[in-house]
Amino acid sequence: MTTGTAAAHRAIEAVWRIESARIIAGLTGLVRDVGLAEELAQDALVAALEQWPAEGIPANPGAWLMLTAKHRAIDRIRRNQRLGDKLNLIGRELETAQQGAPAEFDAVADDEKIDDDLLRLMFISCHPVLPVEARIALTLRLLGGLTT
Numbered sequence: 001m002t003t004g005t006a007a008a009h010r011a012i013e014a015v016w017r018i019e020s021a022r023i024i025a026g027l028t029g030l031v032r033d034v035g036l037a038e039e040l041a042q043d044a045l046v047a048a049l050e051q052w053p054a055e056g057i058p059a060n061p062g063a064w065l066m067l068t069a070k071h072r073a074i075d076r077i078r079r080n081q082r083l084g085d086k087l088n089l090i091g092r093e094l095e096t097a098q099q100g101a102p103a104e105f106d107a108v109a110d111d112e113k114i115d116d117d118l119l120r121l122m123f124i125s126c127h128p129v130l131p132v133e134a135r136i137a138l139t140l141r142l143l144g145g146l147t148t
Contacts, residue, residue, distance in 0.1 A: 008053040011061065016045055019062040023069055030073050040076065044069035097129050118143070 020041060027037035044065045058064040125138040140146045 005053040008057060009049070011057050012045070012048050012052060015048075015061040015065065019065055020045075022062070023066050026066060027069055027073055030070065031077065036076070037073075040069045040072045041065075043072050094129065 023041045023044070024034070024037045027040050028034050031037055031040070047068050048061070048065060052058070052061075121142055122139070125142050126135050130138065
């Protein structure tokens with residue numbers, strides 16, 4: 001470790017000791033989860049350990065850590081919102097697919113009405129909610145005994 005790298009690591013350690021509680025508290029208000037706030041703060045610490053030895057210590061290291069952690073928090077919030085939107089879309093598509101399924105599948109899908117286990121397995125593997133490729137593969141594997 002060079003002298004500059006050692007000095008940067010000492011500075012990071014000192015700044016972290018002083019600022020970590022404030023950073024975690026600020027992030028907790030943003031993400032409403034202490035564990036996640038600690039994780040995001042440590043991500044900012046890792047970024048400092050990677051960048052500061054090469055680029056130098058910023059003029060306001062505490063603010064740099066807080067800003068980096070907030071950017072990571074905002075990225076996480078956006079990602080979770082996109083994930084929630086996608087889950088809602090998939091849920092609506094599944095509802096639509098189930099509503100559009102022929103009535104005979106609804107009547108047969110009830111396990112209580114099918115006494116034959118093999119017939120029940122056939123109807124499960126051919127359920128219209130599954131994509132056609134999955135239905136074919138599942139039917140061939142379960143009923144035909146073929147391997148994947």
